[in-house]
Amino acid sequence: MSNLPYSFQTAARIVAGNGSLDRLADLVQGCGEVKRALVIAQNSAVRLGFAERIEAQLRQAGIASERLTGMMNEPTADHIGELHARIKETPFDVYIAIGGGSVLDAAKILSVLRTNKERVEEMVGTDRVRKPGVPTVLIPTTSGTGSEVTPNAIVTFPEEELKIGAVSRHLLPAVALLDPELTLELPGPVTAATGMDAFTHALESFISNKANPISDMFALEAMRKISGSIETAYREGRSLKAREDMLIGSMYGGMALTGSGTAAVHALAYPLGGKFHIPHGVANSMLLPHVMAFNYDAIEERLAEAATVMGLREGRGASRTAAAEAVIEKIAEWTKTLDIPQQLAAFGVREEHVPELAVAASKVTRLLDNNPKPLDIPQIEALYRKLLA
Structure with missing residues (x-):
């Protein structure tokens, strides 16, 4: 855990609970004088009628709206730029995004493109967005990225075969709206991949060099909730609890x-998504037990704490080592129980790709610097090879 000063910011307002989507119009009106809204909707949100529900509420409140669809699953900088070009001539007072993490991330970038002169490529990195954007309302329909409460947005750069994050307080939304009913139709594979992505966020934040009392509180509670519900959500998708x-x-x-x-884990996952289009949650799931095993001697105590909230300690008499090992074993078990692929070969990754993947991962220093143990390129290669054996 870091001894340096730490800080925390999140969405200006969080509204959650069953049926909370029905409060949208009132929440939008709390964003200022809103006469026209842009609804940025994932295709599945349109198919399931969520976008239409939003637009109906806006009409009833006297707010005009337009719909933006056609979002890529993993938006590239060029694609986000093209979307911005489609909407930049129309004045919108608020952007409402509904869908998975990619849609929410793209909406964040679109909001600041409206008010900043920089291009997408110039915004990636930390604190490179100069001005606040159009207020956003973010509505997740998956339980994975947590994008609705983070200052991060991930952008794909195909030419570099990498995903790169933009991190800025100006990307935080005015409202995060979490309605569990919107996730009831999530397919099993998406439930598994996004759920493991969320667990990875929690565990990696907990063992990060920058972990602090605030992040620990959220990480432990995230692990408690996810570990107690991910298998049920996968098997019984209609379980509202x-x-x-x-x-x-x-x-x-x-x-x-x-x-x-x-x-x-995230540093090594980004090249797998950028080059081979492996879903981010799947890549994280495959890498997580191996990276935790690599870090083990530096994080045993933290893993043992995680075991407690995950319900893996048989009693107070369980040794720290046994508890810590149980966490890694449970993660490996989940990847099988949730039918997550175990081998990179299923996605076309071969031995000859390992060196270039390792070089790409080594450049993600923003995340590698958070790891409890440093990794050099041969060690990164060895971790990738564990998924080729």
């Missing part, structure tokens, strides 16, 4: 990473 715990757990995971940051 499990869905609510996953959604709140995901939010807490986002708050944890906002306070301390993720580490080597």
Whole structure:
């Protein structure tokens, strides 16, 4: 845990609970004088009728709206720029985004493109967004990224075969709205991948070099909620209790990473997404037990604390070592129980790709610097090879 000063910021307002989407119009009007809204909707949110519900509320409140769709699953800088070009001539007072993390991240970037002269490429990195953007209302329909409460937005750069984050307080939304009912239709594979992504946020934030009392609080509660509900949510998708715990757990995971940051798992996952388009949650799931095992001698005590909130300690008599090892074993068990692929070969990754993946991962210093143990390129290569064996 860091002894340096720490800080924490999140969404200006958080509204959660079953049926909370029905409060949207009132929440939007709390963003200032709103006459026209842009609804940025994932295709699934349109198909399930969520976008239409939002627009109906806005009409009833006397707010005009337009809909922006066609979002890529992993938006590139060029794609976000193209979307901005489609909407920049129309004045909007608020951007309302509904969907998974990619849609929410893109909405954040679109909001600041409206008010800043910099291009997307110039915004990635830390604190490179100069001015606040259009107020945003972010509505997650998956329980994974926690993007609705973070100052982060991830952008894909195909030419570099990498995903890079923009981090700025100006990316925080005016409102985060979490309605568990919107996640009831999530397919099993998406539930598994996004849920493991959220758990990774929590655990990595907890073992991060920048962990602090604020991030620890959110990380531990995120792990408690997710570990107690992820298997039920996967097997019984209509379980509202499990869905609510996953959604709140995901939010807490986002708050944890906002306070301390993720580490080597995410650094190694980004090249896998950028080059081979492996879903981010899947890449995290595959890497997580191996990276935790690599870090083990530096994080045993922290893993033992995680075991307690995960319900893995049989009693106070359980040794710290046994408890810590149980966490890594449980993660590996989840990847099998949740039917997450175990081998990178399933995505076309071969031995000859390992050196370039390792070089790409080594450049993600923003996250590698958070890892409890330093990693050099041969060690990164060795971690990738564990998923090729």
